[in-house]
Amino acid sequence: MAHVRDIMQKSVITIEHDKTVYDAAIILKEKEISFLVIIKDEKPVGVVSERAIVQKVAAEDLKTSSVKIEEIMSKKFRWVSPDTPIEDAVQKMLNNNIRRLIILDDEKLAGVITQTNLAEFLRSKLLINGMLDNIDSEKS
Template structure:
């Protein structure tokens, strides 16, 4: 049976409202120890904000983070996966769109996210299972 994204995704998705500031987002990401936030107002999915967005749109332009709204900073979600999307299809979407995070959406709501870290963990699990690598602390 082919593995699907719901089996390896991170189901704890942290969101932020689009009218918050880049500083608010940075503090939330620091607190939660994550590298991206889903942007939504109420139940409307608007986009994603990542560390790369901060570098390109705040730092590189020498902007004051408390004065930059999330709506100016976020990226549009280019593609997504459904919970039953095969993992290899999700990986191909990430490669094709040159993204490191893929939201998992069901009935118009973000229910999870797959990151390159999730994929690396899954690859390691497969390699351990197949005896390709040994468990190292």
């Protein structure tokens, strides 16, 4: 059985909690990513997504350089450990209607998994199973 550690992205882009939404937007643009993990005292304390910036800042016509990231971040982020079975992580994402899960190891940020990681894993698993089925049918 595969575990989260097998598919997680270990390199996670973060931002300090006291930075502004403008700072976050610059990082999102430069790195071509859609969310950041918010860090305080070297521990994750929240997440912020492009969607949150649009809904909580842009749609309210607020100035991004005047809004602290901790004012709009989601503090109720979901997480799992690296040795969580992938099936359990998928279930947690579905149950909570979320697109990504933070991976914590002893309260420290270890990685992240996204819907894209899960889709790639499933695709490779389906391709392998399809190849095995073809080999079995050729033997018959």
